[in-house]
Amino acid sequence: MKRDPAELQKEILALKEQTGATILAHNYVDGAIQDIADFCGDSLELSVKAKKYQADLIVFCGVRFMAETAKILSPDSRVILPNSTAGCPMADMAQVDEVRKYRKEHPDEVLVAYVNSTAAVKAQVDWCCTSGNVERVLNAIPADAKIMFLPDRNLGANMTAKLGRPMSLWSGCCPVHDRITLESIREARAAHPDAEVLVHPECRPMIVEAADAALSTGGMLRHVSESLFREFIIGTELGIIHRMMRENPDKVFHPLLPQVVCPDMKKITLENVLAALQGKCEEIVLDPEIMDAARKPIERMLALK
Ligand code: SF4
Structure with a gap:
């Protein structure tokens, strides 16, 4: 039987208080979850918050690459993803082996990874960026440097059009926005x-x-x-x-279109946020070496004012 959302919210808030957990929610998750979060934001804002809070327990209401980013920036926190199947098809379009191979074949190129990429891919690149700071990141790279932008060909092409800066583009995209x-x-x-x-x-x-x-x-x-x-x-x-x-x-x-709904973001529900606070959901665990390597391009991005 489906539980009353208001009751679930009350239970979540009480358990949040009891456990001292911080709930971060992306702007794309259901409104009922945004309403009980400590902070709602886009990828950049959530990365900054994760770093700032350094909370013992972070329940990350978003998709896997976001929870991984929070873990990378707040390695001593326990970061919980309420639904372990909430991934990002765009992030999965750049596999680490392919990125490693590209890097080897193009040693002179600067690799810029959109935050919508796995921790393993971030560990291979020079810079990370979000849609909120992509211009700042690209402008910080010397004008004569060759850039490979991954995985979002659309964001990359839009930046080339806006900044007049040619770049090699990975062939990924967000299936939700691409439609x-x-x-x-x-x-x-x-x-x-x-x-x-x-x-x-x-x-x-x-x-x-x-x-x-x-x-x-x-x-x-x-x-x-x-x-x-x-x-x-x-x-x-x-x-x-x-x-x-x-x-x-x-x-x-x-x-604009009623179909612009991300099925992965909608996998986060009040029920699984409650389960996360009850210790029943997956904790993000990353290889320490990958975390250290992936932190560099993210910190580089965050250091840009
Ligand atoms: S909206 Fe697109 S880019 Fe964002 S999580 Fe969903 S599939 Fe990935």
């Missing part, structure tokens, strides 16, 4: 002519070009609260609309 079409933008604009169209830079370049702005989830949240527009069409995972509505009750948000 956004020009037709959906045309239809949404026709239905809501006064709305601003915001998309994520994981969308294909033609989608970014057709939108009014391409922003990370953290950037989108800041943008909607500061914008003079009152209506927005949101072209990213729909979980973010919960927070947009909560923080901007006077504004209106329309999903």
Whole structure:
């Protein structure tokens, strides 16, 4: 029998208090989970929080690569992923053996890994970046350096278009954002002519070009609260609309496409967050050598102001 969400939330909050756990939630998870989290944010913000809190116990409501990043930055914390099958198809598109091989064959290239990559892959690269700081990272790399950007070909191509910087691109993408079409933008604009169209830079370049702005989830949240527009069409995972509505009750948000839902993010439920606090879920355990190597490109990114 399905339990009452409000009751589950109450139980989670009581157990959180008892265990001293910190709950971090990505902007894409269900609103009911965002509401009981200590902090909600995008990958960059959550990485920073994990490092800052250094809590004994972190329940990470997001997908595996995010929980791994929290563990890398907070190695003495126990980091729990409430559903061990919550992965990221894009991260899985860059396998460590292939990245190692590429590195060997292209020793002169600078490897930049989007945070949506496994810990083992991060351990092979020079820089890490998120969609919130990718420009800053790329601008910190000497202009004459050759770059391989992985695994997201869309984010890479969007940055090449924006910064005029050619890069070799891995052939990965986010299947959720990649399915956004020009037709959906045309239809949404026709239905809501006064709305601003915001998309994520994981969308294909033609989608970014057709939108009014391409922003990370953290950037989108800041943008909607500061914008003079009152209506927005949101072209990213729909979980973010919960927070947009909560923080901007006077504004209106329309999903660009109802199918922009990440099945992996939705594997995190109130039930498994409770189970995580009860010690019934997987703790993230990483090889110390991989953690040390993966921390370098992440710390390098975080050191950029
Ligand atoms: S939305 Fe895309 S990039 Fe993000 S976790 Fe889901 S599949 Fe991965």
